Amino acid sequence: MQFLNGITLLLIFQLIGEFGARLLDIPVPGPVIGMLLLFLALAVRRSVPPSLDTASSTLLSHLSLLFVPAGVGMMIHFERITGEWLPIAVALLGSTVITMLASALIMAGTSRLFAPGERQDD
Numbered sequence: 001m002q003f004l005n006g007i008t009l010l011l012i013f014q015l016i017g018e019f020g021a022r023l024l025d026i027p028v029p030g031p032v033i034g035m036l037l038l039f040l041a042l043a044v045r046r047s048v049p050p051s052l053d054t055a056s057s058t059l060l061s062h063l064s065l066l067f068v069p070a071g072v073g074m075m076i077h078f079e080r081i082t083g084e085w086l087p088i089a090v091a092l093l094g095s096t097v098i099t100m101l102a103s104a105l106i107m108a109g110t111s112r113l114f115a116p117g118e119r120q121d122d
Helices: 002-024 030-045 050-061 063-076 078-083 085-114
Strands: none
Touching: 002 030, 002 050, 050 063, 063 078, 078 085
């Protein structure tokens, strides 16, 4: 019963997010808004209800199954993907390089900022 209560809570927040996105006509997906609202509710509450913990743990343990629809979608559009492989490859490679560079720069910056004993005050 806890799993059903947790899933219901997740779906309610998703519904609220969908409704808010459509009502306010903002270009943000409803589930993202619902997730932010759920985060705010949990932050205010300062704890996670057991039913939500059960549902989220169960969903996360089966996360790989959620990639099946994406794989099927890619196979449905395989002709289009083969026709436009170069822009897709460039976008994937470029975004990977940009993400790695940004991560390295952020890591270097935070390492310098939080390094013990190496801070020089003027």
